[in-house]
Amino acid sequence: MEKLFEIFPGGQAGVFRLIGVGMTVLITLAVLKISDQALQRLERKRAGLPHKFLHSCLKGVILVIGLFAVLSQFELTRDFSTTILQSGSLIIAVATFAAQKTLGNVISGFSISASKPCDIGQKIRVVSGGTTLAEGLVRDMTMRHVVIEQYDGQACILPNSVIDSSVIVNTNYIENVGNFMEFEIAFGSDVEKAKAIILEECRREPLLIEVDRISVLVNRLTANGIVLKFTAKTKDLNDSFRACSNLRQHVVEAFDKNGIEIPYQTVTVLKDRA
Known part of the structure; x- marks a missing residue:
């Protein structure tokens, strides 16, 4: 051990300093690993933007503390880091000047996590000044950004x-x-029968909710026929797409079986006999 002290720069103090740095790095990595595992279990149970943001912030705080602890092992940086840590106003001034956008994203992250305008797995559209910036599924959130998976992948x-x-x-x-x-039906069709068919198909659709409150009404008259309109409610948007698709198919099939005509434009071509 004494020979090691003689060989290593700085002697005994240098060896102990190196051991201290190594221990600090190991402890920092261990704390990061434990926090990652704990927060990953939490996210698996209840995934959400606040948990993702908390995970990202906690990793950042642990890394900053670990870096400060490593710097404190050296005399050259110890006084400087201690002065910076004790000078809260100086930290705020420097951070505000050098990382305005970064701090703005962190503060906005806290705001989004608290208000929760969206969450993991939800379909959103981000609009700014009338322009759609992104549209798709919310996948992740960090201290700086939100990841949205668009429909094109x-x-x-x-x-x-x-x-x-x-x-x-x-x-x-x-x-x-x-x-x-x-649903548009032709003039001369039995309107009440068409309404009854639509209501019956709504009752058969398992994804619809509040079926007893559905009212099929005559919405307007067009050049082709009578437009019947109603509101189909489901638990979420995915169910809405499937339920509406099923209703369109089944109602059209039922109209055809019961003699309810759906009007469509036709073109008659007359052959010139001259």
Whole structure:
């Protein structure tokens, strides 16, 4: 051991300093590993933007503390780091000047996590100034940005400050989703029979909710026929797509079986005999 002290620069103090740095790094990595595992279990039980944001912030705090602890092992940086740590106003001034956008994203991240305008797995559209910036599924959130998986498979990464200042169109924000549906029947068709057929198909569709409250009404008259309209409600947007697709198919088939005509434009071509 004494020979090691003689060989190593700085002697005994240098060896102990090196051991201290190694222990600090190991402890930091261990704390990161434990926090990752704990937060991953939490996210598996209840995935959400607040948990994703908390995970990202906690990793950042642990790394900063670990870095400060490593710097404190050296005399050259110990006094400087201690002065910086004790000078809260100096930290704020330097951080505000050098990392305005980064701090803005972190603060916006806290705002989004608290207000929760969207959550993991929800379908949203981000609109700013009348322009759609991104549309798709929310997949992740960090201290800096939100990841949105678009319908074409590409990932759109938007800074938290952009999300916080934009209009979020979230079809999953309200528990139940309603979708207007219209069926046009020809003049001369039995309107009451057509209404009854639509209501019967609605009762058969398992994805619809509040079926007893559905009212099929005459919405308007067109050049081709009579438009019947009603609201189909489901628990979420995914169910709405499937339920409306099923209703369109089944109602058209039922109309055909019961002699209810759906009007469509036809073109008559007359052959010139001259």
